[in-house]
Amino acid sequence: MESTAGGAGQLLAISDLHIGYPENRALVESLRPETDDDWLIVAGDVAETVADVRWALQQLADRFRRVLWVPGNHELWTHPRDTLTLRGVARYEHLVALCRELGVTTPEDPYPVWYGPGGPVVVAPLFLLYDYSFLPDGCATKDEGVTYAHGTGIVCNDEYLLHPDPYPSREAWCRARVAETERRLAALPESLPTVLINHYPLDRHPTDVLWYPEFAMWCGTTLTADWHRRFRVDTMVYGHLHIPRTTYHEGVRFEEVSVGYPREWRKRPEPPGRLRRILPMEVGSGDRGAAPGLGGGRGSTR
16 A cells, blocks of 8 residues: 555546547547646546557646556457457556556555545555346346347447456456455555445446346446445445446445446536546535436447
């Protein structure tokens, strides 16, 4: 764990920048801190190509006091548009090395402590994946769930582009990540609360509003369902669902901070790309509800 002094800054967050879309790339170009001490959480799905990930994180690292990144599923894709053909763990490790070159904090680095307003609190970027345990009603196994999803046409592109090498499956990789992360979190001082950052929510409840519930299989794991209680969580920050909102579960704040695709954010009443303030907490922060037209559509590429 790394101690870092804070000033009068803010702990801000955003995710699912998807800068392959020109409109979203322009949003990144416009993002600026409000103070010299602001930190920025980037909760995954920056882009599909390593070159685009580098560009976006470089832009943000040059502006904010600290940037913390966790991988989304899109960064882990071995996409035909990307010249880098690494798969699985090797691709993730390449991205971690890129972040360290840029001075960006990753899930493999010591967890920093935020001493700014609302602190002190450990800010922990996590990489956990999913294990198909958020099954559709009536399905008892992954095979049954995936077969059902194919029948509805709601299948995550991870099935074709996110490779778990050298693990035998994505769920095996997930379980290894959960075990190692659990060990690290358990070793944190019990006197400090935490902000946990993961591309996927640590509990299933945010997926309850999905238009297509079968998409939840690619959205997390039941292995982390009690982490918000066990690890003294002040706020759980996530993305992936493209349903930006604040909810509370068993008294713990869950913040979905995604931008999403232009076709989605154009339907929202507020301007796109607003940085969500995690600490100090915004006055009146409550369940803002799901924006209309979101939550995973047919042919979803999330």
